Amino acid sequence: MRRFLLEISAHMYKEIKYIMRDPAWLVVFSIFPYVMAAMSCLMGIASSYISPDAFSEFQRNTGSSNAMLYFLTGYGIMFPSFLVVSVASENTGAEIASGTLEQIFVSPAKRELFILFSSFPYILVAMLGLIVSYAPLLLMGISILDFLIAMTMVFIGLLPLLGLGVLASNLTIKVKEYWSAANFLQAFLTLFSGFAYPISFLPEWMRLVSHVLPTSYAVELVRKYVEAHSISYSNLYGIVLMAIAYITAGVMSFRLVEKEGERSGSIYSS
Amino acid sequence: MGAYTPRKLKEALCPALISAWSEVMIYFRYRASMVIGLITTPMWVLFFVLNFNLFLPAAYRAAVQRSLMWSFIFLEMFSEAIWNLGMSLRRMKEMGIIEHVIATGSLFLTLLGRLSRIITDTVIYGFYMILFFYIALGVDISIKSPVLFIVSAMMALASCFGFSSIFSSISYGRRNVAALINILQFPVMIASGIILPAWILPPQLKIIAVASPLTYPFDLMRSAATGEPTLLDFHLEFLLSLLSATFMLLLSKKFIDRVEKKEMKGEVPGTL
Numbered sequence: 001m002r003r004f005l006l007e008i009s010a011h012m013y014k015e016i017k018y019i020m021r022d023p024a025w026l027v028v029f030s031i032f033p034y035v036m037a038a039m040s041c042l043m044g045i046a047s048s049y050i051s052p053d054a055f056s057e058f059q060r061n062t063g064s065s066n067a068m069l070y071f072l073t074g075y076g077i078m079f080p081s082f083l084v085v086s087v088a089s090e091n092t093g094a095e096i097a098s099g100t101l102e103q104i105f106v107s108p109a110k111r112e113l114f115i116l117f118s119s120f121p122y123i124l125v126a127m128l129g130l131i132v133s134y135a136p137l138l139l140m141g142i143s144i145l146d147f148l149i150a151m152t153m154v155f156i157g158l159l160p161l162l163g164l165g166v167l168a169s170n171l172t173i174k175v176k177e178y179w180s181a182a183n184f185l186q187a188f189l190t191l192f193s194g195f196a197y198p199i200s201f202l203p204e205w206m207r208l209v210s211h212v213l214p215t216s217y218a219v220e221l222v223r224k225y226v227e228a229h230s231i232s233y234s235n236l237y238g239i240v241l242m243a244i245a246y247i248t249a250g251v252m253s254f255r256l257v258e259k260e261g262e263r264s265g266s267i268y269s270s
Numbered sequence: 271m272g273a274y275t276p277r278k279l280k281e282a283l284c285p286a287l288i289s290a291w292s293e294v295m296i297y298f299r300y301r302a303s304m305v306i307g308l309i310t311t312p313m314w315v316l317f318f319v320l321n322f323n324l325f326l327p328a329a330y331r332a333a334v335q336r337s338l339m340w341s342f343i344f345l346e347m348f349s350e351a352i353w354n355l356g357m358s359l360r361r362m363k364e365m366g367i368i369e370h371v372i373a374t375g376s377l378f379l380t381l382l383g384r385l386s387r388i389i390t391d392t393v394i395y396g397f398y399m400i401l402f403f404y405i406a407l408g409v410d411i412s413i414k415s416p417v418l419f420i421v422s423a424m425m426a427l428a429s430c431f432g433f434s435s436i437f438s439s440i441s442y443g444r445r446n447v448a449a450l451i452n453i454l455q456f457p458v459m460i461a462s463g464i465i466l467p468a469w470i471l472p473p474q475l476k477i478i479a480v481a482s483p484l485t486y487p488f489d490l491m492r493s494a495a496t497g498e499p500t501l502l503d504f505h506l507e508f509l510l511s512l513l514s515a516t517f518m519l520l521l522s523k524k525f526i527d528r529v530e531k532k533e534m535k536g537e538v539p540g541t542l
Contacts, residue, residue: 022445022449024449024450025446025449027449027453028449028452031453032452032453035456035457036456039456039465040321042460042471042472043318043321043325044325045470045472046466046467046471047322047330047334049470050326050330050334050470051325051326051327051330055325057326057327058324058325061324062324177300177302177303179303180302180303180306181306183303183306183307184306184309184310186310187309187310187313188310188313190313190314190317191313191314191316191317196317196320196321197320201320201323201324202320
């Protein structure tokens with residue numbers, strides 16, 4: 001057990017050292033939700049030049065009277081999600097590019113732990129960024145306890161994405177253009193998760209697709225809590241089940257890709 | 271100084287032509303990325319369309335979607351310019367090829383050659399987006415004034431080149447150029463009427479838009495495509511677009527030459 005924990009902490013320590021090299025990314029992750037929320041609000045302002053009751057229309061469609069808060073809650077989850085789904089591929093891609101993936105693979109370290117826990121510190125970084133993104137909630141009369149509960153909900157919501165990130169990373173080993181799978185996942189999450197609009201606003205087929213994404217449950221969970229102080233337990237259970245399913249699928253598919261890659265030698269080709 | 275014969279001109283432009291050719295080759299090298307780009311572009315478009323639709327009753331959506339289609343094409347042009355050119359000097363420095371580029375040609379012309387990639391990308395994604403908006407959303411894709419559209423597109427390209435090259439020469443000594451671009455690109459695009467038409471921006475943003483050299487060529491391009499009103503009087507805006515494109519090109523040459531001089535003197539940035 002001690003060896004297991006030591007190995008996890010070593011992977012995490014290495015990544016934290018990398019993150020500390022360039023903390024500017026933390027600033028980017030904190031600012032980005034504000035930029036996007038401002039842009040979505042600007043769409044509303046621009047729309048009011050065309051249709052005078054644009055913001056009433058917004059309230060009708062979303063049930064929220066505060067557009068900035070509505071968008072900030074969604075975009076606050078969007079950017080940490082981007083980070084979590086792309087980081088495993090980026091790490092694997094960087095190891096392949098610098099030729100250190102082989103070093104990790106010949107060391108006695110468990111490969112699954114590398115692929116899973118080298119991503120974990122980025123969730124913590126994303127959470128730090130989220131504190132800044134969600135800070136206005138505190139100014140809008142939300143108590144510190146509610147704020148912490150909302151943060152915990154986002155944290156739980158991000159866990160299944162670790163599994164999706166590992167699945168994307170497996171494609172990295174096969175395709176080599178490591179950003180491709182992550183770029184696809186980011187666009188997919190953006191369209192179907194309801195970061196900037198309610199899922200009910202989507203056409204039926206899109207609503208069905210959104211059910212397989214943990215982010216759509218997480219966004220709804222946090223919004224409901226922030227706006228109505230109610231916890232949707234069905235969403236919470238859905239996320240926990242997805243975390244188990246996606247992480248297991250990610251690790252299992254990694255084993256398959258690794259086994260096949262070692263047999264054919266494709267895992268070590270650039 | 272001898273007269274400029276066609277041969278001499280060809281020799282002088284050689285670094286730009288070589289750079290143009292290699293950038294297009296590199297662009298088509300990453301096929302998986304291209305395929306993913308073509309798949310994800312409609313996803314991003316739909317996301318913003320849905321975002322806009324939250325505010326708009328159905329009757330108004332068609333006109334907005336037409337303007338949004340052009341916004342996406344402008345966004346592609348600016349985004350490709352800032353990511354490709356904006357990071358170019360830093361990348362050259364990190365890869366250790368900046369000295370090689372300076373020794374064998376001109377840094378300014380090499381960067382100018384990179385426009386080939388921006389043009390290729392904008393044309394591919396531009397046509398793809400027009401097709402998507404036409405087929406999926408039934409948007410009117412006609413261009414009101416094609417000649418003015420092409421002229422203003424060239425001015426917009428020159429302004430994007432100038433802006434991105436200046437950014438690149440200012441930031442090439444920094445480690446976090448990518449982070450800076452991420453922070454900068456959306457506010458610049460909003461304040462320059464690239465994402466939303468300049469004439470419908472709130473008054474406070476309109477003041478910034480008037481001061482941004484990127485606003486005029488893009489505003490003119492949008493007006494030429496859709497017939498929307500221009501921010502200023504048409505003739506004045508055309509003149510300002512021309513001046514801004516020329517000014518940005520000249521200023522970027524100054525900035526890039528300064529980097530070249532620094533490199534030749536051995537004043538290497540501290541963070542590598």
